[in-house]
Amino acid sequence: EPEVTQTPSHQVTQMGQEVILRCVPISNHLYFYWYRQILGQKVEFLVSFYNNEISEKSEIFDDQFSVERPDGSNFTLKIRSTKLEDSAMYFCASSGQEQYFGPGTRLTVT
Amino acid sequence: GENVEQHPSTLSVQEGDSAVIKCTYSDSASNYFPWYKQELGKRPQLIIDIRSNVGEKKDQRIAVTLNKTAKHFSLHITETQPEDSAVYFCAASKAYNTDKLIFGTGTRLQVFP
Numbered sequence: 001e002p003e004v005t006q007t008p009s010h011q012v013t014q015m016g017q018e019v020i021l022r023c024v025p026i027s028n029h030l031y032f033y034w035y036r037q038i039l040g041q042k043v044e045f046l047v048s049f050y051n052n053e054i055s056e057k058s059e060i061f062d063d064q065f066s067v068e069r070p071d072g073s074n075f076t077l078k079i080r081s082t083k084l085e086d087s088a089m090y091f092c093a094s095s096g097q098e099q100y101f102g103p104g105t106r107l108t109v110t
Numbered sequence: 111g112e113n114v115e116q117h118p119s120t121l122s123v124q125e126g127d128s129a130v131i132k133c134t135y136s137d138s139a140s141n142y143f144p145w146y147k148q149e150l151g152k153r154p155q156l157i158i159d160i161r162s163n164v165g166e167k168k169d170q171r172i173a174v175t176l177n178k179t180a181k182h183f184s185l186h187i188t189e190t191q192p193e194d195s196a197v198y199f200c201a202a203s204k205a206y207n208t209d210k211l212i213f214g215t216g217t218r219l220q221v222f223p
Contacts, residue, residue, distance in 0.1 A: 101153040
């Protein structure tokens with residue numbers, strides 16, 4: 001069964017550093033999403049992406065965040081200058097008949 | 111804004127009992143309501159979903175009901191087993207395959223043997 005994959009599984013970074021989280025959506029899906037989940041809290045929508053552009057973004061997705069589909073398979077989330085409060089699990093998802101979630105990247109900002 | 115409320119936040123049941131989790135959504139344009147199960151440190155996994163043209167859907171021990179007028183939907187798990195222990199999230203969306211999911215706050219279900 002096809003799966004959404006994400007790398008790395010865990011990323012530790014210092015405050016102010018840039019991080020790039022990578023995702024490979026399911027190959028025939030057209031809609032891609034990033035969500036985040038702060039420890040012990042609900043899953044929150046960050047951004048959706050379709051046809052090589054952002055289709056919707058939440059208030060969380062400010063100028064520090066950007067997304068890109070650099071080639072035909074990868075979908076990346078970049079955080080330009082990380083803050084302590086960016087520490088969370090970041091999930092990528094892609095949708096076909098349902099939204100399939102990747103295993104997540106745990107981002108720890110110290 | 112769009113919001114999904116979920117109750118209870120924790121639920122403890124004895125093995126074999128039933129569990130019910132309830133959600134309320136605010137956006138009347140929502141028409142797709144999935145339920146996800148999340149085990150510790152893992153990704154959310156879809157267990158059942160319902161679309162607004164249906165009032166109830168069942169899959170073995172799991173059922174979901176939807177009341178569009180009241181903007182309520184519920185998850186029912188019968189004959190609970192210890193392996194049902196997890197956090198359950200409801201969500202709402204305007205389209206099952208092209209729109210974001212708005213998640214509820216989650217219910218931690220514990221099933222005691």
